[in-house]
Amino acid sequence: MDSLASHTVASLQALLTSRGYKGSHAARLLRSYHGRGGEIDWEALRLPVGFREELLERVPAFTSMVVQRQVAEDGTTKLLLRLEDGRKVEAVMMTDHRLDRVAGCLSSQAGCAMGCDFCATAQGGLERNLTTGEIVEQFLRLRAEALALGRQLRTLVFMGMGEPMHNLDNVIPALHRIAPNELGSIGWRQVTVSTVGIVPGIDRLASEGLRVNLAVSLHAPDDATRIRILPTSRRYGVGEILEAADRYMAMSGLPAIVQYCMLRDVNDSPDQARLLARLLQGRRMHVNLISYNPTGPGLSGFAYQACPVERMEAFMEVLRSERVVAHFRRPRGRDIAAACGQLRAEDAAS
Ligand code: SF4
Missing domain, CATH: 1.10.150 (DNA polymerase; domain 1)
Incomplete structure (x- = not known):
């Protein structure tokens, strides 16, 4: 229904x-x-x-139900939603230092087929794509959470469970319901769609002409390291992905975001920082360095570790010395497993 x-x-x-x-x-x-x-x-x-x-x-108001609501020490709120067929997904609301607004993170699939080795969602595999309505319902649930705090939901990222580019048939219609002002929504530029680098998906999103932000989860500047961390990413090399991002930026006029999860002794060396900086020369891309949020051993059995702060700072220093715009992204909601890579749609009590 x-x-x-x-x-x-x-x-x-x-x-x-x-x-x-x-x-x-x-x-x-x-x-x-x-x-x-x-x-x-x-x-x-x-x-x-x-x-x-x-x-x-x-036509009911919702087909999904909030079955659990957890609030972290930093105010991040994670909702566990049960869908009509019993499957579960999570959506996250992140508070900001500005007291009038919050940001939301939506899931596009129940589970995920991408198998990223440091991500909890990968461990259960893909269950199914979410429908347009199921995506929009997450947005509305987060908006209700924001309103209850007297705040507005101002920005939205598709960085929850799933690879959005694998479900564009539903993500694009959901964007058409969430972003335009027709229904009092939040604006195209306040929305970011993330991908691990599905080149045809980036091109399809560009061909739709939607001016949402694009985030590319690169996580490594070379194909060998990337394939180790993201085994299903063999299909599209780093160069090809960045060229697709170039095409997207030419359409949107907006800089793209490169997401880089720092994994100790895997992708955090100064040489890798220099290589990343070289790749980004002449490109309007910003790098977000993300600290690894513990999820236990990956599908490969390898136990990843967070990169020490000094090493993250040294990596950042190399990027900035090469005039690459880079920021650290503060982990949010770690204590309730709501941070990047930690979503697995399990009841906290189970
Ligand atoms: S990081 Fe994103 S794309 Fe990769 S397995 Fe997790 S949910 Fe899927």
Whole structure:
């Protein structure tokens, strides 16, 4: 069953007129639903008698349920959502030093097929793609969390469970519901879609002309190290991925983000920093250095370790000395396993 989250104004209009109601109710209803994080202000809408019951019987407000909510010491909130078929996914809200806003992180798949060796999601493999409605429902749940804190959900990243480029058939329609202002949403430039480097996916996203930010999880500047960490990435080499990012940047006019998870004695040497800097010369790309968040041994059995702070700083120094824009990304919600690479959609008690 599809929920209201799967609808555009046009598709809901068509449904309403087919049931004998005015199509003009659709935009008002969806604006209320999106603006209030899935809570519809029925009173204010003043709809015909029986409308609400008839609509919700056919199109519920949500098909997923929040089955667990965990709040970390730093305020990061992780929601475990049970989908209609019993599968589970997680969505994360991150608070900011600015007290009026939060950021959200959405999942695009239940599980993931990419097998990244340092990522907890990889361990269960891919279960299935999420539907458009299931993606938008996560956004609405996070928006409701933000509103309950008196804040606005201002930025959104597709960096949760799954590889978004493997589910563009649903991610793109979800972006069309989440990003445009039509439903009081958050704006294209406030959204970032991340990929481990699926070249056709990057090109398809570019061909859609959506001006969202692109983040590429590179994690190594050379193919040999990259294949060790991301075994399924054999298909697309580092050079090919960066060229696809170049094409995307030419379309969007926005700099791309390179994500680099620092793994001790794997990808953290000064030589690797120099190679990364060389690759990025002349490119409008920013590097986010991410510290490894412990997830236990990877699928290969190798137990990764976090890179010591001094080594991360030395890596950063090399990048900056080569005029590469680079930042450390602060880990969020580690104590509730909500940080990068830690999502596995398991009940905390199980
Ligand atoms: S890091 Fe992302 S793409 Fe890689 S296995 Fe984890 S969820 Fe999938």
